[in-house]
Amino acid sequence: MQTKYRLVANQLIDSINRGEYPVGSALPPLHELTRRFDIARGTARSAIAVLVAEGLAVVKQGAGTVVCATAPTARRPDNRTPDREHLHVVLSGWAHADAEVSTRLGLRAGGLVVHRIRHHRSGRKLVQIDQQWIPATVARRIEAHTGHDIADTESTPHSNLITLMRHAGLHPVVAAITVHARMPEHLECARMSIPPTKPVLVTHQVVHDSTGNPVETTTTVGSPNLACPMFTVPVPA
Template identity: 65%
Template sequence: MDTKYRLVADQLIAAIDRGEYPIGSALPPLRELTRRFDVARGTARAAIAVLVTDGLAVVRQGVGTLVCATPARQPQPAPRREHLQLVLSGWTPVGADVATRLGLRTGSLVVHRIRHHRTGQRVVRVDEQWIPETVAGRIAHHTGHDIADFENTPHTDLTTLMRHAGLSPVVAVVTVRARMPAQVDCTTLDIPATQPLLVTDNVVHDSTGKALETTTSIGLSDHSTPMLTIPAL
């Protein structure tokens, strides 16, 4: 079957879409199409017939083939919005690495929170967040929210609560690294053990340089770089 006419038709449609032939303008005559695309006259005529059938052009006797519409663009599917879900919140003694980030002694009590970033039903990133006892106490005193109580404070983002408590959070330290997933990562993110992960550590300070919280974000290295919410000063 001769498909050259379809190729010629597709190129003409693309040219209309680019604005080379605006509505009301004439397409090249058959003799020019045969020369330009190196095809037979019947092939050029079949290509014009495709445009006419698609409602993009009309043939006017003595005038030629006129463009009467532009190609309908296929609607792009709306991107699926990512949303946060708090899945754990409670007190825990802090390990050495996190203690160093927060300027605390190893074993100090902190609020430990885990958040899932979801796109639809899929978890695409996991945040582990640690908040010093002094910060949690100040939030409770000024706002009435116990952030260690999962039922009492379902807030996924603590920025507003910190500000209401008179704190001025700003991300001051960020490090990024890659690692292979552990079994819990494979289960939570529904990925194979061969899928590399991107890990981002950030420490949020107040205006005096005191650490208010630290978060480790774990996500797919081919999904996107983990987004950091950097509160305004």
């Protein structure tokens, strides 16, 4: 049996696919969703989080939740998937957090974390690079509840950990997002095929569980000219 927030999310996805909310338009605000579906505000937030996690919407400051894609349809006759954004885990393993990551996660400097690198591609072009850090306690809890070792790319190729965190009882919610622009590093220029004179957008995000403890932090680097920056599960307050 599907949860109430998943049912609401499915109805919103159906509305997007029918064209009621075209790409670039804003979804109804939380207070309207609570009235329309007779649900609690937290349920509405969780439904929006599903759409964001599935790459169908992003949360933009001042604009609300904006549709950035439609749900994938059946395969084309030539068996190729539609040319849309794809997210892949390219590296995952144990590491010791540096001072900045430790501060974001509330750990002692050098605390043990799982470090994951994800690539966002549009077609064949690499458009964004994520670096994720997850505290060891969270990684072990996910493994204990789901059987997935998120430090092992082969064992857990999941590009998004939100569902696994929910199954582990963590109820993740984005608590802080900061964004700034800077000039790209040499490796970023090479990997994303961008000129060194073109600024990149850097997003730092911290995800908390329902008790307020940090469970994940992500740094995303990508072009500020993207129509829909693919932040990781931002959830409106």
